[in-house]
Amino acid sequence: MTNTDGSRYENCLYRVEQLQKGEKKAAEASAMNMMQLMSAAGKAVFKQLQRRFPAPARIAVCCGEGNNGGDGYIVARLAQEAGYQVQVFALKPNAELSDPLESDAHRARSAWREQGGNEKALLDCAPDQFDLVVDALFGVGLNRALEGDPVTWVQHVNASSTPVISVDVPSGLNADNGHVPGAAVRAHLTVSLVALKRGLLTGKAQNHTGELVLEDLGIGETFKQQNDADWFRVDAGGLGNWLPARARCTHKGEQGHVLIVGGQPGMSGAVILAMKSALRAGAGKVSVACHPDVQAIVAAAQPEAMVHSIKDEDTLKPLLRDASAIALGPGLGQSRWSHDVFSQVMKADALKVIDADGLNLLASYPARSSKLLLTPHPGEAARLLQTTADEVEADRFLAVTQLREKYGAQVLLKGAGSLLVTDRGRCLIDRGSPAMASGGMGDLLTGLISGLLAQRMAPAQALIAGALWHAMAGEEAGKDGERGTLASDLLPYIRRLVNGYGRDDD
Known part of the structure; x- marks a missing residue:
């Protein structure tokens, strides 16, 4: 591929499968475990949040059951520590964690609870009562239409004028191809983690991602070395002198x-x-x-x-x-x-x-x-x-x-x-x-x-x-x-x- 510009990491686009298989290997090569990577993800999203919404803003953090939800719990904990007014709304509120150490997402959720945080039902979230909604419901693994309560929640969020920050991908969007098979969050900002997923940049996805920011969590260059991108984002700087200056003696022929x-x-x-x-x-x-x-x-x-x-x-x-x-x-x-x-x-x-x-x-x-x-x-x-x-x-x-x-x-x-x-x-x-x-x-x-x-x-x-x-x-x-x-x-x-x-x- 030409320098349009594949040399810049933010122009390398990856498939979801590459992220699912490659981020752990890249983290390990960067001397990080997956819990540290999740912590870095939460910090990166919180950093973007802080830039746009100063404390003590009212924040609704909506969390799913997987790693995307784990990122959300870390965001909630960091925001609460920084003086924000935080309420978590969970897909399965106050679910019993039989072994909080069995997954990184459970560790993050347990840390939120240990800090005194609680969880309300997802549909109890009234977006208009908050200054910001953090969408940490579903991540890149979703490849089907949303069903049940998440559909109703998306409809309420999209009908509100409250800004939304989506963690990694707007819930309901297929990050691999940009397809929107049903209800999907219309984010004002999407913080893509580790690498850019190709589906965030094309088709109907552009109605949902809003501003797109890449946070590579400190493992981007390692991930790039270990995974070949087969799609690249073009920018004007990559075109170089494809159409060079004309010689002074040229003619129309x-x-x-x-x-x-x-x-x-x-x-x-x-x-x-x-x-x-x-x-x-x-x-x-x-x-x-x-x-x-x-x-x-x-x-x-x-x-x-x-x-x-x-x-x-x-x-x-x-x-x-x-x-x-x-x-x-x-x-x-x-x-x-x-x-x-x-x-x-x-x-x-x-x-x-x-x-x-x-x-x-x-x-x-x-x-x-x-x-x-x-x-x-x-x-x-x-x-x-x-x-x-x-x-x-x-x-x-x-x-x-x-x-x-x-x-x-x-x-x-x-x-x-x-x-x-x-x-x-x-x-x-x-x-x-x-x-x-x-x-x-x-x-x-x-x-x-x-x-x-x-x-x-x-x-x-x-x-x-x-x-x-x-x-x-x-x-x-x-x-x-x-x-x-x-x-x-x-x-x-x-x-x-x-x-x-x-x-x-x-």
Whole structure:
């Protein structure tokens, strides 16, 4: 994997199984036993709590029966010692501990009781009566929907305006894939312990984790040495000089030629956005191959682009031959014209970024090629895999891997916490803004990636950099308000990012 950035521990993402099997070994190699590790976890969560809520705040600590609950009891004890007003609510309140030493969680619970602490029933917790709720109910081992009292408790917590700190993972969330199978806590802060779990950063999980903080408990580097991460979080600093400064004597022919294919009647806006994005990405020349009925509309939108009316195979062939990179799909539609154009483009030898109706047609006419770059959202991914969008969202990591295997392509699965499987490895981009939930954003991304390809950026790099800079541009445009942001609002920021401005401001 490239330095995007796998060298930094906070960018290494792990599977739950790796944590379950590896944290004890890492602790032992760091001269710690598991009770010491649990104590370190409680202290780390309490440290984050103290930074945000000074004593004597009222704190409800909600504890389960496992190690996550044990962490919670340590937080409760530390908070009480520091002058906070603490009440513990337990899944099994005042349960008899036949042997307090039989587990680390029991030791932590016993220490809480020895300090004079008591426990109330989970459903006795009224979040609005507290300044903070600590969610220590279920940890990373949960892989099913919550049932019974925890469901009611989650509903009460989520309905309240009281902030929530979740220990390691918001209860109800699958930390391995980000799936939310039922009720799940909506935390304001999640303190991930030892290492980042990959599922906390993608899909619906982003509605639940809130601010995400990593506390490695002093064993992070040892854990990293003992366990290979197979997913990595991308940050702007890891892109280095993937798009270096231009030579003073360069000319447009050296900066590549993008051909954008699409633009059916009624869909000219999509191809226009892709066209403008490719130009702002720095492509030397941008051509558009569109339906004859929209040629005048597209040509009037950008005088710097060359816009061609595609009537038959003979008018498209020379354009395909001259292209450095092809963007296929914006506004393409699914008419007879669309099918014919798709078929011709797929025969071309150039690198192809496929999105929108290009992906829908690919689902009907599957092709496998290393020269394809696919950028589906979950619905398009579902059609490509002949499944449902819900199934894709239930395990985005599996879906993007299956797309790579089926089509032999480099793949970007879009959405909150976009996932990429490329020649440079597997990575995740958790940048972007809710402001980007408007039409045309995907067309903009297609143009940006194709513009980077045309400038001889390697396909994997173009996909990664394009996705990251697109997300960062969305963040900047969204600063004026999450509602009403248009895809075209991102264009000035895309230009700045491809020129190196703001790449390290993450």
